[in-house]
Amino acid sequence: VKVLTLLLALGGAALGADELSLPPVTRATLDNGLRVMVAEYRELPLIEFYLIVGAGAAQDPPGKEGLATLTAATLTRGAGERSATELARAIESLGGQLGASAGTDGTIVSGEFLAQDFPAGLDLLRAVLLDPRFERDEVRRARDEQLAGIVAALEEPSAIAEKCYAAFLYGAHPYGRPAEGRRDAVRRLGRGDVRAYYERWYRPNNTILVLVGDLTARDALIRLREAFGAWRAAPDAIPQRAAAPEPQRERRVLLVDKPDATQTQLRFGNIALARSHPDHLPATVANTILGGGFTSRLIEELRVKRSLTYAAWSMFAARLTGGDFRLGTFTKSPTTAETLALALEVEGDFRSRPPARPALDKAKAYLRGQFPLKLESPDALAARLADIEFQGLPADELTTYRHRVAALTPDDVARAAARHMPTPETVAIVVVGKAAELRPQLGDRFGPVETVQPEACEELAARD
């Protein structure tokens, strides 16, 4: 076992204004390849486990979309000598939480226990990861609940908008597929599928484990080694990642019909950059000016000046092999076209000229000032440490963050905006609302319009 302790931050006195005092992180890689990070947190008597298993919906076999999600859901339904109900009772009797959910690139398994229950919590986590039962009846229950969840989500206009936007923009690329899968595929999933997915991908050499809590790193590491040392590695557990998605060239509109809606949900965007792209930080600063916080250009133009909406935002959804820039807002049905046109104009205008100096300074101050608050909770710190490792970012990502933001020039930010924010003429637009009222409003002003029912979006993700 190799143990390497990195002091990610130095103690109090030596800190410069831009450095951040964080607990030291002890790193180790077990013989089976499990990458472990432990940080001590002494404010509250809590223990946080945060694991990323490096496979998700992108590894769903064709025709079995939704399998990663089903595997994660069944993972905590019985393990070792405990049935599903016994396991839930054991976790909840401690006031603890333990759950798993699949994203596209990875699956997150996370748990939280009181510090006094560390041994019991670790034992439960170990059982779930190494010895899940996957009983036939539990797989069936989890599958039925997954199907019901897909139906229930059709009631949520913003959930429909997010799902339809990803499918419309990415098409058959894994980032366009909803992790919960297509209903016709989920219906056919069974115990064998779940077990095969688990056996293939849930391996220590494909997993990152972060532990943050009220404990001594040295002792914790010994316990982790005892708990997970016997977990067997497999050479083919590291997935081949999906190719980077390609941007689309022509603007087009997907109109999703919600005949009862009095408010329209809007999303648009295009393919942008991966999390590990060197431009990610300047792009984030640019986005903060355009659509982050309460004083963004979008808030100013759509909300403050015109009262068209309650919220407007933009973001880079940056993931392992690619990502997208997306902008979102909502407005009452009659002002849909006006709001969409204005949002496109604001976005296009912003990316095509350098940001004003005061706006840039404000965005930088905002990101730097808020950064310590994003890491103060032990669960947030654990998630951030795991993500940095998973994305292949430098180990000093957190401690140097504020310095790197401060060092960005107006040119850096303007270049990133121009390069990674889409021209409005190329974006994929999703409009969720009352189609009968919206179709004449939209006309062909924003590009060709395709009208679908909300449940059809899962099929968009299946087509090229």
Added chain:
Amino acid sequence: VARRLSILCVALVALPGSLCAIELPVVAHTLPNGLRVLLHEDHSAPAISSYIFFRSGSRNERYGTTGIAHLFEHMMFNGGRKYGPGAFDDQIEGNGGSTNGYTSRDITAYLNNFPREALPLVLDLESDRMGHLALTPENLEQERGIVMEERRLRIDNQVTGVMHEALYLHAFVRSPYRWNTVGFMGDLKRITLADARAYFESSYAPNNAVLVLAGDLEPDATLALVRRYFGGLPRRPAPEPVDASEPPQEGERRVTVRKAAELPAVLIGWHGVRMLDPDRPVFDVMDRLLAGGDSARLDQDLVRAHEVATEVGADSGWGIDPELFTVYAQARPGKTAATLETRIDAVMTALAEERVSDDELRKAKNQLRADFIRSLKSVSGKANQLGYFEAAFGDYRGLFGLEAAWEAVSAEDVQRVARSHLVRAQRTVVVLEPLARGSAG
């Protein structure tokens, strides 16, 4: 340098083993103008969280101007005397802070999370708007449209939003708890600048407010700063007391909501007790017994044993006046609301008829304690809890009594309160009948 502890562990005989009750060290002070100040030191991050609570929410509204407390919360960001329109958000974000506000039935809260260097600026900004908010037609008209959009988002286009609004409107007859905090669309349209002025005069006085600062601060110097920025604001007459007394409910009330939706659902509310009632912790325990996770009773019955629900939930509301204890269930495809109700009835009957086991009671209490600890992970979470208890319930120390109060709940208490309060005659049932998309409502 020895670090001062930001969380104290106080031995509590009633808690088993080596457990202790959590207390946060607080310096409390009241300025001559009545402003209540709570300071909590926590040096774990170079940041401070500020909260200002006004003891005024939609509970303090009247018919015709419902929604004004929340509309007013929006207006508070649009300029005072020293800082003009847009300056509040600009100054906060430009100095590395974030800002927000929220309104509930009982209180209105304004929060900022910011680097410690920005403390004097934040106090100046807060004092400027507390003392001298610019009540202009532009400010009102801008926020009126935005709040109407917020209502469309949270209520009108949200199935559970419509159900909750219907529940409170029918469960309460006289209490101002009956309307939703966002207000009726008709009232949002007609609220005038004079209404806003009157609301400001009655609710936004320093003697009706609690200021909480938590984080990387030094109490003595901070208190001096607070005096400097807030000491000059004049005391004003206290708002009129609210009489929220309800006529007794003499039988079950049933409401049907017909709305485009995918799945049937049921929301049931029983009249509970006020926050300071000695029986209120029993409702928290019942909330966890019923819906504190996959092993809880509603999950085990409706989701697991009978497979009729996609989702279940329970909520024991905390209020100055008696709140509702609610249970919610959404049906699986192909299952009906009537089936959900039958199963909920069976679960509620068992709670009243059979003594809860020691293990199950212990589980509920452990969950409450762990959730309480979870709520203290951030300086913002701590400031929020302290201020909420002080503003809504009169004493921040009520927060530190929660653990002991939960611990004291017995199996007999659960049975007694379930029998006295969670009864059919005291409940209001909202049934969602889904309409197919596109059919007329």
